[in-house]
Amino acid sequence: MKYVYITFLWTAYCTLHSYLISIGFTTLLTRWLKKYYAFYRIFYVLFSTVLLIPLINYTAQLNTEIIIVDGFAFYIMRIVIIVGSLSMFFWTFFFDYDPLSFFGIRQMLNLRKTRETHPPELKRNGLLGIIRHPMYFALIIFLWCQTYRVVDIVVNSVLTAYVIVGTILEERKLVLEFGDVYQKYQREVPMLIPFMKPGR
Numbered sequence: 489m490k491y492v493y494i495t496f497l498w499t500a501y502c503t504l505h506s507y508l509i510s511i512g513f514t515t516l517l518t519r520w521l522k523k524y525y526a527f528y529r530i531f532y533v534l535f536s537t538v539l540l541i542p543l544i545n546y547t548a549q550l551n552t553e554i555i556i557v558d559g560f561a562f563y564i565m566r567i568v569i570i571v572g573s574l575s576m577f578f579w580t581f582f583f584d585y586d587p588l589s590f591f592g593i594r595q596m597l598n599l600r601k602t603r604e605t606h607p608p609e610l611k612r613n614g615l616l617g618i619i620r621h622p623m624y625f626a627l628i629i630f631l632w633c634q635t636y637r638v639v640d641i642v643v644n645s646v647l648t649a650y651v652i653v654g655t656i657l658e659e660r661k662l663v664l665e666f667g668d669v670y671q672k673y674q675r676e677v678p679m680l681i682p683f684m685k686p687g688r
Contacts, residue, residue, distance in 0.1 A: 490550060490552075490639075491639065494550065494639060494642055494643065495646060498643055498646040498647065501540070501543055502647070504539075505536055506657065508532055508536075510657070511660070511664070526595040526596050526598070527595075527596060529590075530591060530595075530596065531592070547639060550639050553637060554637050555635075555641070556636050570633045572629075573626040573627075573629040573630040573633070574626070574630060576615065577626040577627060580622045580623045583614065584611060584613070584614050584616050585611075608665055608666060610666050610670060610673060612673065612677070616677075618677070618682050619678055619681070619682045620659075620674070621658075621679060621680055625680050625681070627651060628648055628651055628680075631647055631648065632644055655680060659674070
């Protein structure tokens with residue numbers, strides 16, 4: 489029963505997290521808040537973090553069976569993969585994306601600016617030339633290197649499904665934002681698995 493409950497909690501969190509940044513909801517907020525929508529991103533990040541912390545703590549405290557006890561060789565291999573996935577995640581975050589925009593800081597800084605806006609530019613350099621969503625790929629790899637207990641399998645399965653579904657939904661936003669340029673990118677670079685032939 490506890491696994492059903494933890495599945496429900498994580499699924500509910502992922503559903504709410506996705507809905508609050510969905511096209512429909514953010515479009516509605518843009519109409520309501522107008523220029524003050526610039527503050528929404530930082531609220532979204534803070535709200536998501538506040539909800540996530542007790543959920544992680546509750547999951548960590550669950551009394552559940554240990555299913556993997558790693559030896560020295562497996563431990564070293566796991567650490568190497570974890571370091572590699574974290575390196576990919578943070579490299580992409582700081583060098584291929586805009587951290588200030590992610591946290592909503594740039595939106596607030598630009599609130600009073602009236603300068604001419606330029607069309608968004610699609611980045612394809614670095615890791616983005618190998619895979620369209622390197623941060624999500626790195627996150628999935630990192631999650632499955634933390635698997636020791638039954639509850640970890642449950643939570644990681646929910647989060648992996650959420651990352652995949654969330655990536656597909658984000659792709660729709662990016663097509664709306666960049667149009668034909670992004671559709672061409674989709675045909676040339678794989679979405680989540682490096683070096684895999686892109687789907688149509």
